[in-house]
Each structure stands twice: as structure tokens, then as C-alpha cells.
Amino acid sequence: MEKVTEYFGSMVFDDRIMKATLSEKVYKSLKRTIDRGTPLDISVANAVAAAMKDWAIEKGATHYTHWFQPMTGVTAEKHDSFISPAPDGRVIMEFSGKELVKGEPDASSFPSGGLRATFEARGYTAWDPTSYAFIKDGTLYIPTAFCSYTGEALDKKVPLLRSMEALNRQAMRILKLFGNDKVKSVRTSVGPEQEYFLVDRDMFKKRKDLVMTGRTLFGAMPPKGQEMDDHYFGSIKPRVAEYMADLDKELWKLGILAKTKHNEVAPAQHELAPIYDTTNIAADHNQLTMEVMQKVALRHNLVCLLHEKPFAGVNGSGKHNNWSISTDQGENLLSPGETPAENAQFLLFLAAVIKAVDDYQDLLRLSVATAGNDHRLGANEAPPAVISVFLGDELTAVLDAIEADKPYGGTKKEKMQLGVDVLPKFSKDATDRNRTSPFAFTGNKFEFRMLGSSNSISCANIHLNAAVAESLRQFADKLEKAKDFNKALHDLIRKTIKEHKRIIFNGNGYDDAWIAEAKKRGLCNYKTTADAMPHICDKKNVEMLTSHGIFTEAEIFSRRDIMLENYVKTVNIEAVTMIDMARKEIIPAVAKFAADTASAVSVKKSVSKAACKYETRLVTYLTALIDEMDEATSTLEGIAAEFKTIADIMPASEFVRDKMLPAMDKLRAAADKAEAITAEDYYPFPAYDKLLFGV
Ligand code: ADP
Ligand code: MG
Numbered sequence: 001m002e003k004v005t006e007y008f009g010s011m012v013f014d015d016r017i018m019k020a021t022l023s024e025k026v027y028k029s030l031k032r033t034i035d036r037g038t039p040l041d042i043s044v045a046n047a048v049a050a051a052m053k054d055w056a057i058e059k060g061a062t063h064y065t066h067w068f069q070p071m072t073g074v075t076a077e078k079h080d081s082f083i084s085p086a087p088d089g090r091v092i093m094e095f096s097g098k099e100l101v102k103g104e105p106d107a108s109s110f111p112s113g114g115l116r117a118t119f120e121a122r123g124y125t126a127w128d129p130t131s132y133a134f135i136k137d138g139t140l141y142i143p144t145a146f147c148s149y150t151g152e153a154l155d156k157k158v159p160l161l162r163s164m165e166a167l168n169r170q171a172m173r174i175l176k177l178f179g180n181d182k183v184k185s186v187r188t189s190v191g192p193e194q195e196y197f198l199v200d201r202d203m204f205k206k207r208k209d210l211v212m213t214g215r216t217l218f219g220a221m222p223p224k225g226q227e228m229d230d231h232y233f234g235s236i237k238p239r240v241a242e243y244m245a246d247l248d249k250e251l252w253k254l255g256i257l258a259k260t261k262h263n264e265v266a267p268a269q270h271e272l273a274p275i276y277d278t279t280n281i282a283a284d285h286n287q288l289t290m291e292v293m294q295k296v297a298l299r300h301n302l303v304c305l306l307h308e309k310p311f312a313g314v315n316g317s318g319k320h321n322n323w324s325i326s327t328d329q330g331e332n333l334l335s336p337g338e339t340p341a342e343n344a345q346f347l348l349f350l351a352a353v354i355k356a357v358d359d360y361q362d363l364l365r366l367s368v369a370t371a372g373n374d375h376r377l378g379a380n381e382a383p384p385a386v387i388s389v390f391l392g393d394e395l396t397a398v399l400d401a402i403e404a405d406k407p408y409g410g411t412k413k414e415k416m417q418l419g420v421d422v423l424p425k426f427s428k429d430a431t432d433r434n435r436t437s438p439f440a441f442t443g444n445k446f447e448f449r450m451l452g453s454s455n456s457i458s459c460a461n462i463h464l465n466a467a468v469a470e471s472l473r474q475f476a477d478k479l480e481k482a483k484d485f486n487k488a489l490h491d492l493i494r495k496t497i498k499e500h501k502r503i504i505f506n507g508n509g510y511d512d513a514w515i516a517e518a519k520k521r522g523l524c525n526y527k528t529t530a531d532a533m534p535h536i537c538d539k540k541n542v543e544m545l546t547s548h549g550i551f552t553e554a555e556i557f558s559r560r561d562i563m564l565e566n567y568v569k570t571v572n573i574e575a576v577t578m579i580d581m582a583r584k585e586i587i588p589a590v591a592k593f594a595a596d597t598a599s600a601v602s603v604k605k606s607v608s609k610a611a612c613k614y615e616t617r618l619v620t621y622l623t624a625l626i627d628e629m630d631e632a633t634s635t636l637e638g639i640a641a642e643f644k645t646i647a648d649i650m651p652a653s654e655f656v657r658d659k660m661l662p663a664m665d666k667l668r669a670a671a672d673k674a675e676a677i678t679a680e681d682y683y684p685f686p687a688y689d690k691l692l693f694g695v
Pocket of ligand 2: 193320447
């Protein structure tokens with residue numbers, strides 16, 4: 001057995017390899033670009049490209065690709081081989097600095113929301129040297145950003161990098177005020193916990209809904225669901241354990257810090273968590289993790305489902321975005337620290353996050369809005385569509401004391417004095433018990449729990465970083481002018497708590513009473529993508545995002561359109577798949593069962609005077625359900641036809657929400673009733689019990 005320490009990162013052109021293969025001068029220059037964003041000289045790029053190529057060829061690679069994250073949600077790549085003809089008829093392997101730094105994928109098929117006029121269909125990709133290149137399937141992958149020729153972002157990486165830079169700028173201003181001179185940069189880190197389902201591949205192939213849409217569009221609940229709660233603590237099945245071991249190995253080779261793996265709440269559901277990393281790298285790695293998860297599954301004759309809601313009535317899959325802010329000196333700014341000064345700084349950053357989440361609830365909500373996640377948010381398993389912040393009782397009590405200018409705790413006589421008093425120690429245990437909160441403080445980081453399992457983490461982090469940068473900007477503007485820093489700080493934190501405490505909620509987020517309470521507090525509750533997405537274009541959001549240079553106005557409008565387009569296209573494909581399955585598979589199967597049962601009645605009646613009560617009742621019920629399915633299918637067919645006539649995206653998204661989805665629900669309800677009483681042998685595809693318990 002090879003040792004993990006030996007093969008970890010073996011497919012990554014990381015710092016070790018750079019040091020070993022580049023001249024000192026080139027290495028230092030590249031490091032400056034990575035750490036400080038200084039522009040890269042073409043001679044340096046050439047030297048790096050040559051070293052990368054030699055290393056990649058040594059590892060068996062023949063091609064390279066600029067790997068990028070278009071707004072479709074999946075990653076894109078176009079492979080070019082290194083070969084170049086030599087005069088003597090042979091080939092040589094070439095890769096220049098120019099090819100490393102800039103690529104021109106034929107990008108006309110990627111959505112741009114009208115940003116890129118058709119006459120200049122080409123955008124370009126630009127190397128992101130802060131994220132290491134790697135080899136996968138014989139190809140050298142170069143992480144890149146994707147822009148139009150006029151400089152507009154056509155991907156998720158560009159705005160993510162911009163949002164990290166915005167937060168860095170503002171946080172640095174704050175740290176200066178606290179006399180923190182050593183810090184050179186501030187970065188956000190993310191550890192995304194990834195949930196997924198595994199199903200048997202042969203069964204998967206029999207289901208058009210899974211194949212076409214990634215989720216089941218029909219399916220009656222099995223006799224045993226997750227009521228028993230025995231899966232979570234259960235041991236991992238051998239076939240799954242083999243998959244997980246294989247997956248870990250593949251991820252480790254790619255330098256991805258896959259750390260924990262375990263079963264999840266639902267049967268066939270599992271989770272993988274990496275060790276956290278800088279946000280843009282975490283985003284690249286999560287994207288890569290999702291790809292590798294699916295690829296490795298096939299080797300085990302399994303399919304990895306990343307859909308948010310593959311099975312109705314069974315827990316869906318999410319992705320917990322653990323997020324923190326830290327300095328290049330290794331200080332976590334969301335950690336309360338030990339001294340009064342550290343505590344005061346912590347409380348200011350905490351206040352900035354609370355204010356950010358309250359001011360930009362809508363941006364956070366819509367950053368996780370997709371057709372798939374709509375099935376999950378607000379259901380009894382995932383946080384509601386309402387955003388709130390969980391702080392835990394201890395920390396909330398501290399904030400209450402500051403707000404009321406009262407002593408904290410029972411023993412102290414004096415009121416809380418920031419910068420003088422030491423905060424009590426918060427035990428992680430006390431802060432980490434609430435699993436129903438969409439945005440929870442967990443001791444030294446926040447956990448944003450609304451992301452869907454298939455979401456790119458970029459969108460959520462772009463909006464989160466931007467919103468926090470905006471709080472910090474406002475804080476810095478005030479504090480920089482203050483004559484008495486400590487007093488100004490105290491007043492600012494107090495005022496922020498007063499103004500934004502409505503967003504703090506420590507109770508059960510799944511409770512209906514909370515939704516009513518949230519409404520009273522004036523919090524947003526956008527239930528669907530169609531409700532949430534248009535708010536990205538609200539004036540306050542456009543102003544904030546553009547003022548920090550994260551998006552241009554045109555980029556914001558294009559993003560709204562692309563996200564809504566994804567939503568309507570996804571649902572439309574589901575509707576069409578349902579029609580196909582109902583017409584060609586389900587109705588014929590149930591009709592056959594009804595016909596066979598009916599002919600059994602006539603046979604039985606011809607040999608005896610049997611009443612055939614059971615069969616008669618069954619045939620009557622089946623016949624009624626067949627009619628119900630037929631009608632519901634006709635209705636859905638009409639709606640699918642009408643959908644095609646709607647040209648504009650906003651009315652189309654409302655039509656999908658108000659007409660198409662309810663019609664799909666109706667068809668499903670009828671079909672699920674039929675499935676529950678149709679003999680298994682007649683059914684054209686495997687039912688829930690086989691899928692969920694078949695691995
Ligand atoms: P759980 O949420 O299951 O209790 P942990 O709190 O240990 O698990 O960690 C969950 C995820 O949070 C992991 O991916 C971990 O790397 C990440 N994480 C831990 N500390 C930080 C941090 N300071 N910033 C961002 N992510 C973090
Ligand atoms: Mg967690």
C-alpha cells in the first residue's frame with residue numbers, strides 16, 4: 001500500500017513542485033503574483049508554462065485545458081493537446097506562457113445573459129495563479145476566470161475574487177484602527193460539507209427521471225423511510241465504504257483535503273467534509289469534488305446523486321458553508337480571542353456579520369435559489385426560506401448586556417466595558433447545537449446552511465463577502481473619524497445590535513410559529529426562486545454590489561436572467577420528462593395491470609359464481625386513477641405548450657411557479673396512488689424501496 005503522505009497532492013502543481021522546478025527568480029516572482037496579485041511578466045509565464053508542461057508530461061498528460069466555472073453551475077473545459085509539428089514530420093510537445101495565461105474557448109454556448117453580443121461570441125479565460133493547476137484524466141487543468149472581451153465577468157470565479165478583495169480592503173481599514181500593523185491581507189476561508197446520495201447504477205438507468213433530471217419525479221413512499229433514524233449512526237456498508245475509500249484517494253491525489261465521511265439522515269445518503277481552505281480554492285475544490293464523486297461512483301457501478309431533493313418524502317441534500325475571516329498572520333477574526341482587546345475586535349466583526357445578514361437577507365437567500373433547492377428550503381429538514389442568525393444563549397446574553405448597558409451575568413456589578421472586560425469563554429458545544437438555523441455561529445465561524453448540494457459555493461460567498469465588506473466599510477468610515485476610539489466602538493456596536501437584533505433567532509427554525517414571528521419582525525420570506533431572484537436587481541443591492549466593484553450593473557441584470565433561465569429550463573425538462581414517463585410507461589403499466597385483473601375476473605366468473613369483490617374494486621379504483629393520470633397529463637401537456645409561447649423570462653418564471661409546478665404535483669399525486677396499488681412486476685422502473693435500500 002502506498003502511503004497517503006506520499007500520494008497526497010501528487011497530481012498538483014503545488015508550491016513544492018514550483019520550488020523544485022522553477023529557478024529562484026521565477027519562483028519568487030510567481031509567489032509575488034500569488035500572494036499579492038502583482039502582474040505576471042511574460043518571461044515568468046513562459047518559464048512556469050515550460051516547467052508545468054514537463055511535469056505534466058512526466059505524469060502522463062498529453063493535453064491541457066483552461067478550466068472555468070460558467071454560470072450554468074457546472075464547470076467547463078476545452079482540451080488542447082501539447083503537440084506541435086516538427087519539421088521532420090515528428091511532433092514536439094509545446095506549451096507557452098501565452099497559452100498558460102490566456103485562453104479563448106469558443107464560448108458562444110455558455111450563458112451570458114445578453115452580456116456578450118453574438119458577433120463577438122468569444123470570451124477569454126485568464127489563469128488564476130492562486131489556485132494550483134492539477135492533472136486529471138491525462139489532462140493538465142489550469143484554473144481560470146472567464147470574461148468577455150469588454151471585461152465583464154461571465155463566470156463565478158471573477159466576482160468571487162472581487163468579493164474577497166472587497167472584504168480584504170475594508171477589513172484592513174478596521175484592523176489598522178485596532179493598531180494591527182503586521183497584517184498584510186485578510187482572507188475568507190470556507191469548509192463546505194457536501195451531502196449526496198448513492199444509488200445502484202443499473203436501477204438508476206431504468207429511471208428516465210433520474211437520468212434526465214437527477215431526481216425522481218414519481219415514487220410512492222416505501223414502507224420504511226427514515227423514521228427509524230437508524231442510518232445516521234449505522235455502520236457504513238461495504239460497497240459504500242469501498243467507494244468512499246476510492247473517492248478519498250482520488251481527492252487526495254488532487255490535493256483536496258477530504259477529511260470526514262459519514263452516513264447522513266436518510267437511507268443511502270452520505271456526507272463528505274474537507275478541511276477548510278481559502279474561499280476561491282475551496283470553491284474550485286468543491287466543484288472538483290462533485291465531479292470526482294460522480295466519476296468514482298461509476299467505477300463501483302453506483303451513481304452519485306447531487307440533486308437537492310432526489311426523493312420526495314426523504315431528507316434532501318444540502319451543503320453547509322462554514323465561513324470565517326482570517327489574517328495572513330493566522331488570526332481568525334471571528335474567534336473571540338483571550339484578551340479584552342481581542343474580544344472588542346471580535347465583537348466588531350461579529351456585529352458586521354449580523355448587520356450584513358440583516359441588510360442583505362435577500363441577497364443571501366437568492367444566492368442559494370435554484371429549482372432543486374426550492375424543494376428543500378422551508379421543508380421540514382432544511383432551514384426555512386427565512387434567513388436568521390443563531391448566536392447561542394451565551395453570546396446573545398453578552399450582546400443584550402451591551403445593548404442595555406447592563407452588567408453581563410449575575411456576578412458582575414459593572415456594565416460591560418469593551419476593550420476592558422474579558423468576555424466569558426463560549427464553549428463550542430453550547431453554540432453548536434442548533435441545526436435548524438440557516439446561519440449559525442459555531443464558536444469561531446459561521447455556518448451558512450441553506451446551500452443546495454449541487455450549488456456552486458461561489459454565489460453564496462460572493463454575496464456574503466460583499467455584504468460583510470459593506471458593513472465594515474460603514475464601520476470604518478465612522479471609526480476613522482472618531483476622537484475617542486473606544487467610546488465610538490462601544491456606541492457603534494451598541495447601535496448595530498439595536499438596529500439589527502431582529503435577525504437574531506436562537507429557537508427552532510422549523511417551527512411554524514417562527515415563520516409567523518419572522519413576518520412580524522419584517523424579515524423576508526421568499527419561498528421560491530421566482531420570488532427571490534428578481535431582488536438581486538433591487539436598488540440597494542445594485543448600489544452595494546457595484547460600489548465595491550463586485551459586479552457591474554449589466555452583470556447583475558444578466559445574472560438574474562441566467563439564474564431564472566436555469567430555473568425555468570430545469571422545471572420544463574422535468575415537466576416534459578413526466579409527460580413522457582406517464583404516457584409511455586406509467587399509464588400503460590397500470591392499464592395493463594387493470595386489464596389483467598379484469599380478465600382474471602371474467603375467467604373466475606366463468607368457472608364459478610365467485611363475486612370477485614376484491615378484483616372488481618381494484619379494477620374500478622385503477623380505472624379511476626388511470627383517468628386521473630390521463631387528465632393530469634393532458635393538463636400538463638397544455639401547460640408545456642403554453643410555456644413555449646412566453647418570451648420574457650420574468651413572466652416565464654412566474655408561469656413555472658404558478659402553473660407548471662402545481663400541475664406536475666397533481667400528476668405525481670395520481671401516479672403515486674396508482675403505484676402504491678399496482679403489482680410490482682408490472683411497474684416499469686424500480687420503486688423507492690429498491691433505490692433507497694438497494695446498495
Ligand atoms: P460539524 O459542523 O459537523 O460540527 P466541524 O465544525 O468540525 O464539523 O467542521 C465542519 C467544517 O467546518 C469542516 O469542513 C471544517 O474544515 C470547517 N471549518 C472549521 N473551522 C473553520 C474555519 N475557521 N473557517 C472555515 N471553515 C472551518
Ligand atoms: Mg456542520
